[in-house]
Amino acid sequence: MSFLDDVRLISEELDQYYRESASGDPRVVHQLPMHEIVKKLDLKAHLEEGALGGSALAEFIRRYLSLTVRLHHPGSLAHQVAAPHPAAALATLVEGFTNNPMAIYEMGPAAASIEVFVVDWLLSKVGWTGGSGAGGVLTHGGSLANLTALVAARSHFDSATWTKGCPGDLALIASADCHYSVARAAGIMGIGEKNVYSWTGTPSGDALSEEIGKAIGHARGDGKRPFALVANACSTATGVYDPLRAIAGICREHGLWLHVDGAHGASALLSLKHRWRLDGVELADSLTWDAHKLMRTSGLCTALLVRDAKTLDTAFHQDASYLFHSKQQPGFDSLHRTVECTKAALGLRLFVVLAALGERGLAGYVDRQFDLTLQAYELFRNVPGLECPVEPQCNILCFRAPGDDAVQLRVRDKLLADGDFHLSTAVVGDRRYLRIVVTSPETKLSDLRRLAFRALELAETDKA
Numbered sequence: 001m002s003f004l005d006d007v008r009l010i011s012e013e014l015d016q017y018y019r020e021s022a023s024g025d026p027r028v029v030h031q032l033p034m035h036e037i038v039k040k041l042d043l044k045a046h047l048e049e050g051a052l053g054g055s056a057l058a059e060f061i062r063r064y065l066s067l068t069v070r071l072h073h074p075g076s077l078a079h080q081v082a083a084p085h086p087a088a089a090l091a092t093l094v095e096g097f098t099n100n101p102m103a104i105y106e107m108g109p110a111a112a113s114i115e116v117f118v119v120d121w122l123l124s125k126v127g128w129t130g131g132s133g134a135g136g137v138l139t140h141g142g143s144l145a146n147l148t149a150l151v152a153a154r155s156h157f158d159s160a161t162w163t164k165g166c167p168g169d170l171a172l173i174a175s176a177d178c179h180y181s182v183a184r185a186a187g188i189m190g191i192g193e194k195n196v197y198s199w200t201g202t203p204s205g206d207a208l209s210e211e212i213g214k215a216i217g218h219a220r221g222d223g224k225r226p227f228a229l230v231a232n233a234c235s236t237a238t239g240v241y242d243p244l245r246a247i248a249g250i251c252r253e254h255g256l257w258l259h260v261d262g263a264h265g266a267s268a269l270l271s272l273k274h275r276w277r278l279d280g281v282e283l284a285d286s287l288t289w290d291a292h293k294l295m296r297t298s299g300l301c302t303a304l305l306v307r308d309a310k311t312l313d314t315a316f317h318q319d320a321s322y323l324f325h326s327k328q329q330p331g332f333d334s335l336h337r338t339v340e341c342t343k344a345a346l347g348l349r350l351f352v353v354l355a356a357l358g359e360r361g362l363a364g365y366v367d368r369q370f371d372l373t374l375q376a377y378e379l380f381r382n383v384p385g386l387e388c389p390v391e392p393q394c395n396i397l398c399f400r401a402p403g404d405d406a407v408q409l410r411v412r413d414k415l416l417a418d419g420d421f422h423l424s425t426a427v428v429g430d431r432r433y434l435r436i437v438v439t440s441p442e443t444k445l446s447d448l449r450r451l452a453f454r455a456l457e458l459a460e461t462d463k464a
């Protein structure tokens with residue numbers, strides 16, 4: 001059997017998997033115990049035989065696929081992970097096989113060139129166009145991009161921290177609804193989780209500057225020096241956007257670096273209809289933007305964009321004689337801008353989707369998912385017994401079935417056991433809600449209506 005035969009066999013399996021998933025017929029999610037999966041896949045036997053290929057490989061992949069979570073399924077509503085466009089999957093095959101670690105130009109010139117091209121395209125969507133001095137880099141995920149942004153912010157604030165270590169009086173300001181990776185970055189950087197001072201909710205106008213001012217005042221009152229503020233575009237739990245223009249003004253007033261965590265919601269910048277949600281983003285210092293959430297790109301593929309490329313160029317001060325030295329080359333090394341050394345050809349994953357769908361196609365996808373989520377909200381809030389804590393601003397919707405928090409968790413468990421829907425939960429305020437992220441292009445309003453009534457039915461029977 002040749003490579004080509006194996007690829008043909010595997011692509012047939014994937015094609016079948018894709019069509020079955022999109023039809024909604026199979027279960028969307030499996031929750032088998034690990035040891036059963038290991039057994040079902042015959043892992044031990046395959047290891048001993050050591051010659052997996054041809055029809056045996058196809059059979060193995062078929063079984064593997066039958067045990068996956070089907071992101072293209074109309075009932076796939078749990079998490080912020082793209083249902084990848086087939087082009088993205090093909091790109092991961094190509095980059096996996098060529099394996100060019102492109103953070104050093106000479107090790108992956110094609111991949112590095114595509115990354116620069118894709119980053120420039122993303123910068124233009126922010127309004128940071130050519131010649132403005134803006135720049136960026138692709139990273140393996142939004143958590144890493146947030147960490148990188150905060151390292152850049154700290155180096156900008158006090159470049160000595162890199163060599164001398166983190167002083168004990170640094171602090172961050174962040175929305176209480178920010179992603180946990182912000183607190184984790186504070187831990188990693190030696191700032192300390194407890195030195196992240198928060199404001200709660202999404203106040204506007206005077207109340208916003210008052211709330212953020214209180215958080216800053218609290219930090220200073222504790223003898224801390226806040227150096228950066230993290231705003232959400234949008235929040236993970238409810239998908240709500242912070243008012244960026246107003247926050248940028250507050251940051252300027254207090255001399256704070258503004259990092260916008262747009263891991264989930266920055267893709268609204270592609271949409272003429274929804275980009276106003278990020279009004280003022282061009283005033284930020286840095287922006288995290290995940291393509292593997294709302295741009296139909298296989299994981300991981302995140303852009304960290306900065307208004308001034310110099311801030312990223314000087315974020316990490318590292319020396320490695322075998323990599324960092326003067327050399328003649330017709331391209332650009334991005335190694336000094338990232339935590340990673342070996343880095344996959346992330347730009348290729350996004351580029352092929354962009355080229356397959358076109359900017360208009362991707363924007364249309366974002367519009368479709370956002371609009372569908374709003375229609376679902378209108379439907380859900382008019383179903384007696386269901387309630388929604390906030391009107392959705394993107395493709396995330398929280399809702400609650402009759403009963404207490406424990407009921408919501410049991411309803412989710414039962415829905416997962418049914419196998420038609422995969423959804424998550426989130427705490428909003430002090431109550432737990434069921435939560436959906438409408439990401440699959442196959443999900444229709446009729447699927448969401450079915451979910452609403454099934455959740456209601458399960459909550460009612462739970463009471464009885």
Ligand SMILES: Cc1ncc(COP(=O)(O)O)c(C=O)c1O
Pocket residue numbers: 080140141142143144146179181234235236261262263264290300302
């Ligand atoms: C707002 C926000 N920031 C950061 C992240 C982390 O991104 P990643 O999963 O790509 O590390 C998430 C993930 O859900 C998110 O919603």
